Amino acid sequence: MGRKNTGGAEETGNTPGRMPLNAGDTGYGSVPGPGLTGSVGASESAPLLIPAEEPEPVRRWQPMSKEELEVAAGGPGWRRVRCYLVLLFWLAWVAMLATSIAIIVVSPRPVATQLKWWQKSVFYQIQPDLFTDKQSEKSEGIIALCEQIPYLKSLGIGALILEGLFDKGEPALNLTAAGGGVGTLPQIQHLVAESNKAGVKVVLDFCKVDLIGPQDEATNLSTTVRHGLRFWVQQGVAGFAICDTDAAYSEKTLLEWRGVLREFSSQEEERVIVVKQTKDTLPPLNNSTLVDVVVRSILPPSNQVLTAQEVADAIEKNLQTKEDIWPSWTIGGKVSPDLEKLLLVLMMTLPGSPAVQYDKDLDPRQNVSLKVSPPPGENNTPSDSHSDKEKKKKHLAVALFTSLSHSRAREEALLYGSFTFLPFNSSSNAVSSDFSSDSPPTPPLLAYLRSWGCVHFLIILNVGPESRVLDPAWDTKLPKAGVFVTSTGLDRLGTTALDSLELQPHEAIVIKLFEAGSYS
The missing domain is CATH 2.60.40.1180 (Golgi alpha-mannosidase II)
Incomplete structure (x- = not known):
């Protein structure tokens, strides 16, 4: 019996050294599966090694087809982006425009003063009898000058100072009659009318003409002079010129002249009083507004040709002089022909109005006379060579004058610049x-x-x-x-x-x- 029980014990697995059949119940050696902690079957089914996850397949970039692009471009996202870009462009453009306008408005800029006609004009001082030959009558000078008015206008000349119409040093009993036989009254009236028609002003020169007379006749002559001034202003004369040495250069007389000119002056056609300065300094007046223009010489008066050093000293002196009354510059003294062009450039570019003296190089009749051929049988080579040089000289003189006058007319810096x-x-x-x-x-x-x-x-x-x-x-x-x-x-x-x-x-x-x- 005892042997049997021993054997039974062996059969039942209670024998030491053997693993019991129900070892799973005891919990030894069990490996719980994921999510099944402590479950019975987990120990047998859970893998001991967990495999790594496989990476997702990489999608390669491929360009969109035409059909896909059309579908995407018409989508609401792209429409919104395009609207934002257009709006951003216009906002940037408006901002730049506003900034530019603000810079222009805020930045300082010079203010142009309204110049009068005499401040913009080039004066041409001329005697009508210079347009006549020695054999011709002096009255023909007025007719010849009338024919040259359009030509002078094309050169850039804006005003004529007519000299020599009245006798110097004699009482001006009648300012409506020219003296010296220069021309008749109708001829002078015609000259003034033609000049105004061409847009060229006319200033009558009364320098060294006795406009006051004896003291006992001063009242009567004052009435006569006043009548003469009114007559010429009604004819279209733009002003009158006197010298600083004349008896008319006084505050009382200039006040009377200013009153006469004011009657006929308007904003468009203002009449002026020009004073030619003959002394080193202009005699002062209490009222400087009585004089509009002062014609000053760049060079001192001299009977001999000035040297280059004297010319340079005179120019430098005038460049450093501050003018109160509007100046009009003329050459004045005698210089060599080499310096005439230089002084012309100086006059045309200085602040003020140039007052150019009559120059035969600017006279078109002088150019025509050079075309006359010498008598046949004479050697033409020397004369032709000289004639060609004279033609070239005159052509350059006209071209230089025209270039300077036109540059001065269109450039603000040369008109009223500092x-x-x-x-x-x-x-x-x-x-x-x-x-x-x-x-x-x-x-x-x-x-x-x-x-x-x-x-x-x-x-x-x-x-x-x-x-x-x-x-x-x-x-x-x-x-x-x-x-x-x-x-x-x-x-x-x-x-x-x-x-x-x-x-x-x-x-x-x-x-x-x-x-x-x-x-x-």
Whole structure:
């Protein structure tokens, strides 16, 4: 019996050293499966190694087809983006426009003063008898001058100062009758009418004409003079000229003249009183508004031709003079023909109104007379050569005058721009090898600026007989380059750098300065 029980124990698995059949119930060696902690079947089904997750397949980029692009572009998302972009463009454009307008409004700019007609005009002082030959009658000068009015207008001349119509030094008993046999009253009236029709003003010159007379007859003559002034103003005369040495140059007389002119003056057709200054300084008046224009000479009066140094000194003195009354510049003294063009450039570019004296080079009749051929049988070579030189000279004179007058008319800086004298301190060495230490010193270069806003015109004058290299201590605020406007030789074209500029003897140059890379 005992053996059997032992065997039974072995069969039932209670024998030591053997694993019981129900070992799973005891919990030994069990591996719970995921999510089934402690469950019976988990120990058998749970994997011992957890495999890694497989990566998702990578989608390669492919361009959209035409059909897909059309579908996407018409979608609401793209429509919204396009609307935002268009709105952003217009907002940016409006902002830039508003900023530009604000900059223009806020930035300081020069204010142009309304100029009178005499402040914009070029005066031409002329005697009608200069248009006649010695064998012809003086009255023909008026007729010849009438024929030249359109030509003078084309040159840029805006006003004529008619000289020599009345006898100088004699009492003006009748201002309605011309003296000296220059022309009859109807001829002068016709000249004034033709000038006004062409847009050229006429100023009658009473300089050195006795308009006051003896003191005991002053009352009667004053009435006569007043009647004569009214007569000529009614004929269309734009003003009258007297000298500072005349008895009429007094505050009492000028007040009477101003009263007469005011009766016939309007805003469009204002009459003027011109005073020719013959002294170094103009005699002062308590009321400076009685005089509109003062004709001043750039050079001092002289019976001999002035030297280059004297001309340079006179120019520099006038450049540093401040004028209270509107000036009108004329040459005045005698100079060599080489300096005439330089002084013309100076007059045309200074603040004020140029008053040019009669120049035979500007007379078209002189050009016609050069075309007359010499008698047959004579050697034509020398005369033809001289004639060609004279033709070229006259042609250049007309071209220079026209260039200066037209530039002055269209450029604001030359009309009412500010004036700045530039002291070069320039004793720049002459380029010519003939210059020696024993020779007199060469006049320095003279220069000045006419400025309006950001536009600058530089005028440089080489009065001396030697070539000069421009080497100034240039203002750092000014541009270093420019474009040629005109020159005395009319042979300067295009742009130039001021550091490499060389001036020829007796040459004047007008340059419009601009910033590098622009032509403003």
